[in-house]
Amino acid sequence: MVLDLALGDPEATARCGRALAPAIDAGMVITLAGPLGSGKTTLVRALLRARGVTGAIKSPTYALVEHYPVSSLYFYHIDLYRFTRSSEWETSGLGECFRDDSVCLVEWPERALDRLPTPDVELVLSYAEEGAGRRLRLVANTSRGERCERAARAAMTQRA
Ligand SMILES: Nc1ncnc2c1ncn2[C@@H]1O[C@H](COP(=O)(O)OP(=O)(O)OP(=O)(O)O)[C@@H](O)[C@H]1O
Ligand SMILES: [Mg+2]
Structure with a gap:
C-alpha cells in the first residue's frame, strides 16, 4: 500500500508523526529517506513525543543512535548519514538495536540497505516542487505497516 501526502509546513510533518x-x-522498523533537511527528524521527534518521550530529542547525526525507553519498549532513533560503506554496520553494533522489544526509526537507510531488515514502513520525504513544503510517500510492506498507513491516511486526509 502506498500513500502520498503533501506536507505544507513543519506542523504537517509533525502531525504525520x-x-x-x-x-x-x-519489533517494528520504519525507515525515513529523503535529502538533507527534508523533515525526517521533525517527523521522528513528533512521533516520540506522542509516545511519551519528554526529555530532549536530539538528531542522532553524530551519535549514530539515540535511544528512548518508553515503559517496556525501546525506541532507537538511528541516523546513518555518516556511514560511507555498509560494512561499517558490523563495527557499529547497530544490529543489536533490532529486536522483538524495540522499535527502530532509521534516517538515511540507503547508506546500509543490504544490512537493514525489510522495514514495515518506508517513508520517503522530498522537497515540494512548488512552495516551501515537503512531500511524503509512505510505503507499507507488512500488515503492521498497513496499520500505520491507515492511521496516517485517516489523520492526514480528514482536514484536506
Ligand atoms: N513540511 C515541511 N515544510 C517546510 N519545512 C519543513 C517541513 N517539515 C520539516 N520542515 C523543516 O525542515 C527543516 C529540516 O528538518 P529536519 O531536521 O527534520 O530534516 P532531516 O530530514 O532530518 O535532515 P537531515 O538529513 O539533516 O537529518 C526544519 O527546519 C524543519 O522545521
Ligand atoms: Mg535528521
Missing part, C-alpha cells in the same frame, strides 16, 4: 505513533508496536 503523531498520527503514526499509536499504530507502532514492538
Whole structure:
C-alpha cells in the first residue's frame, strides 16, 4: 500500500508523526529517506513525543543512535548519514538495536540497505516542487505497516 501526502509546513510533518505513533508496536522498523533537511527528524521527534518521550530529542547525526525507553519498549532513533560503506554496520553494533522489544526509526537507510531488515514502513520525504513544503510517500510492506498507513491516511486526509 502506498500513500502520498503533501506536507505544507513543519506542523504537517509533525502531525504525520503523531498520527503514526499509536499504530507502532514492538519489533517494528520504519525507515525515513529523503535529502538533507527534508523533515525526517521533525517527523521522528513528533512521533516520540506522542509516545511519551519528554526529555530532549536530539538528531542522532553524530551519535549514530539515540535511544528512548518508553515503559517496556525501546525506541532507537538511528541516523546513518555518516556511514560511507555498509560494512561499517558490523563495527557499529547497530544490529543489536533490532529486536522483538524495540522499535527502530532509521534516517538515511540507503547508506546500509543490504544490512537493514525489510522495514514495515518506508517513508520517503522530498522537497515540494512548488512552495516551501515537503512531500511524503509512505510505503507499507507488512500488515503492521498497513496499520500505520491507515492511521496516517485517516489523520492526514480528514482536514484536506
Ligand atoms: N513540511 C515541511 N515544510 C517546510 N519545512 C519543513 C517541513 N517539515 C520539516 N520542515 C523543516 O525542515 C527543516 C529540516 O528538518 P529536519 O531536521 O527534520 O530534516 P532531516 O530530514 O532530518 O535532515 P537531515 O538529513 O539533516 O537529518 C526544519 O527546519 C524543519 O522545521
Ligand atoms: Mg535528521
